[in-house]
Amino acid sequence: MNIVLTERLRTAAELVRSSRKTVDVGTDHGYLPAFLVMNGVTDRVTAADIGKGPLENAEKTIKKYALEGKIDTCLSDGLMEISPDTEEIIICGMGGTLIAEILGKAEWIKHEEIHLVLQPMTHSYDVRKFLCENGFYIDTEKFCTDTGRDYVVISAYYDGKDHSRDDFYYYFGNQATGETESEKGYIKRQIFYVKSRFDGLMMSGKAEDAAVFGKVLEGIGKWSELL
Numbered sequence: 108m109n110i111v112l113t114e115r116l117r118t119a120a121e122l123v124r125s126s127r128k129t130v131d132v133g134t135d136h137g138y139l140p141a142f143l144v145m146n147g148v149t150d151r152v153t154a155a156d157i158g159k160g161p162l163e164n165a166e167k168t169i170k171k172y173a174l175e176g177k178i179d180t181c182l183s184d185g186l187m188e189i190s191p192d193t194e195e196i197i198i199c200g201m202g203g204t205l206i207a208e209i210l211g212k213a214e215w216i217k218h219e220e221i222h223l224v225l226q227p228m229t230h231s232y233d234v235r236k237f238l239c240e241n242g243f244y245i246d247t248e249k250f251c252t253d254t255g256r257d258y259v260v261i262s263a264y265y266d267g268k269d270h271s272r273d274d275f276y277y278y279f280g281n282q283a284t285g286e287t288e289s290e291k292g293y294i295k296r297q298i299f300y301v302k303s304r305f306d307g308l309m310m311s312g313k314a315e316d317a318a319v320f321g322k323v324l325e326g327i328g329k330w331s332e333l334l
């Protein structure tokens with residue numbers, strides 16, 4: 108018996124290092140922890156969620172696949188109740204603003220041994236900006252398409268250095284080439300967002316505020332063919 112993940116969660120699972128103490132924050136049904144254990148990636152996972160209902164769902168999954176002893180559950184607002192000896196931190200399926208907020212409240216994650224796997228549904232800008240301005244670097248980004256929508260999954264580590272970049276990087280990262288359909292879709296979505304912010308501000312006569320978005324649009328170069 109195995110568990111079939113959505114393409115989005117499967118892409119995140121591919122980035123998880125093996126044999127590490129792992130947490131899945133915002134686990135809901137606990138499918139990702141179950142998949143990781145059933146596929147031999149780790150046998151020490153905490154399925155964490157802020158809601159009791161989602162944790163009950165996760166407990167049902169653990170029972171259904173007989174994974175007791177390998178997955179525990181934890182009622183936790185973000186990383187607040189998570190043990191600091193955790194080495195793999197996964198946060199999927201939340202907005203990027205919330206992901207950045209959760210990371211910002213847990214000082215203990217600033218450690219070279221800790222690896223982050225982050226899959227923002229929206230506002231990936233906020234995730235990249237938080238990471239780069241708080242001593243983390245992004246080593247890998249993977250793109251996927253799930254139920255018609257394109258997503259990025261971000262892998263990052265801490266080294267304490269200042270990795271601050273410009274807004275263009277925070278919107279697009281530096282790994283999307285536009286060669287796959289998922290990358291194309293992701294880039295297009297980001298361009299539409301920046302363009303709509305630019306147009307909205309211009310229409311409200313806020314040319315100075317719009318200039319920030321205009322500068323990002325200047326950088327899109329050959330990607331404008333995607334539109």
Ligand SMILES: C[S@@+](CC[C@H](N)C(=O)[O-])C[C@H]1O[C@@H](n2cnc3c(N)ncnc32)[C@H](O)[C@@H]1O
Binds near residue numbers: 186
């Ligand atoms: C849309 S579900 C995502 C489930 C799964 N991670 C996925 O990607 O398919 C979001 C989950 O995050 C949980 N959540 C929201 N805010 C949270 C927080 N601050 N800390 C922990 N969990 C949170 C919700 O209760 C919900 O179960």
